[in-house]
Amino acid sequence: MKKQEYIDMGIASGLSHHQIESVLCRVLELSKTELFALTQISSKYIYEVQQLFFKLQSGESEEYMLEKANFYGRDFSVDERVLIPRNDTEVLVSVMLKKINESIDIKNMSYVDVGTGSGCIPVSVVEEMRPLKFKQVFALEISQDAMDVAASNIENHCPGSIELRESNLLSGVFHDDFSGKDLCISANLPYIKDGDHKNMDESVIRNEPNRALYGWSDTGFELYRELVKQCFQMKQVHKMGEIHLFIEIGFDQWEVSRSVLEEFGLRFEYFPDSSNIERVIYITGF
Ligand SMILES: C[S@@+](CC[C@H](N)C(=O)[O-])C[C@H]1O[C@@H](n2cnc3c(N)ncnc32)[C@H](O)[C@@H]1O
Known part of the structure; x- marks a missing residue:
């Protein structure tokens, strides 16, 4: 599946590019630079990604969703x-x-x-x-x-x-x-x-x-x-x-x-x- 299809899914859920990237990085366990280099993402991640998109869409904070915060x-x-x-x-x-x-x-x-x-x-x-x-x-x-x-x-x-x-x-x-x-x-x-x-x-x-x-x-x-x-x-x-x-x-x-x-x-x-x-x-x- 193309990475862009995941991105489009996130945009359709009303999320920002930053939020979409954060979700993809967490699920794929990649840094932002590594994610940037990808063009394809296996469709096996769809369910997990959708779940996290949904959590963000329903108002959960990004930090709780990612289980980390920078300070x-x-x-x-x-x-x-x-x-x-x-x-x-x-x-x-x-x-x-x-x-x-x-x-x-x-x-x-x-x-x-x-x-x-x-x-x-x-x-x-x-x-x-x-x-x-x-x-x-x-x-x-x-x-x-x-x-x-x-x-x-x-x-x-x-x-x-x-x-x-x-x-x-x-x-x-x-x-x-x-x-x-x-x-x-x-x-x-x-x-x-x-x-x-x-x-x-x-x-x-x-x-x-x-x-x-x-x-x-x-x-x-x-x-x-x-x-x-x-x-x-x-x-x-x-x-x-x-x-x-x-x-x-x-x-x-x-x-x-x-x-x-x-x-x-x-x-x-x-x-x-x-x-x-x-x-x-x-x-x-x-
Ligand atoms: C506003 S949070 C701040 C947490 C952390 N210091 C920070 O800056 O992110 C306040 C913290 O104080 C704790 N707390 C509330 N009442 C307290 C008390 N009487 N004695 C000690 N800790 C208390 C809460 O459980 C909470 O973790």
């Missing part, structure tokens, strides 16, 4: 158990790396990622920082399902470098001995506020895990407020050095985040995403 230049395994890593979250990683490079001394520092999902944030940070290393690195997650996905990504990219633990916010490391140590924390927690699902993309609502999306409050900032409280408790209990906290917020959470951080008397700095909206906050002063 900070690396491929991560993803499926419906975890949030698909977003480009916006790359800003959080860039800000952390920039601050570490410019002004944070990591000699005596451990690093914790809270709500790790696929593990894309800690894996990227650890890999981008090489040969520099934190003393210890933890990836914390409340969902056992998500942890299974994170475990396979950690194993693929940096085996042995990140300890994965089940945890409600920081509870999973609360009893570790951080006395005298500094701590760097990253978090991209669920922050969609009550009622906002009305404005969201249908495929996100249908496919992505609720636990990864919703902050279950009228501001969406409650989990972050709790995280900030836990940072103060940890610092006090462990007589720790500095805590450096990096968080990603929603596009409309500048005001609520500012008022909560001021209420706690913290120092903070905002960083914009590619649309120039303040989406990442670097917080110190615990």
Whole structure:
């Protein structure tokens, strides 16, 4: 069968050339360059290709369909158990790396990622920082399902470098001995506020895990407020050095985040995403 016939089938299903190529590459296990060189494709693949065209046509995300997503230049395994890593979250990683490079001394520092999902944030940070290393690195997650996905990504990219633990916010490391140590924390927690699902993309609502999306409050900032409280408790209990906290917020959470951080008397700095909206906050002063 001619490759063009497969392409025409995809176009008839309303898919883009990019989506059609992605499906063909996945089914034939070829790179885009290898696919480009083909003129004929065996008709034995028709059923599988049609199934995937149908999934895309009915709104399934390409990343879930392909079971992989690219984040900070690396491929991560993803499926419906975890949030698909977003480009916006790359800003959080860039800000952390920039601050570490410019002004944070990591000699005596451990690093914790809270709500790790696929593990894309800690894996990227650890890999981008090489040969520099934190003393210890933890990836914390409340969902056992998500942890299974994170475990396979950690194993693929940096085996042995990140300890994965089940945890409600920081509870999973609360009893570790951080006395005298500094701590760097990253978090991209669920922050969609009550009622906002009305404005969201249908495929996100249908496919992505609720636990990864919703902050279950009228501001969406409650989990972050709790995280900030836990940072103060940890610092006090462990007589720790500095805590450096990096968080990603929603596009409309500048005001609520500012008022909560001021209420706690913290120092903070905002960083914009590619649309120039303040989406990442670097917080110190615990
Ligand atoms: C918005 S997703 C982000 C996932 C990943 N960090 C990323 O940027 O792609 C939030 C993650 O936090 C987890 N989560 C939600 N509530 C949590 C809690 N109380 N403690 C720890 N993790 C939590 C969810 O299961 C989900 O995996």
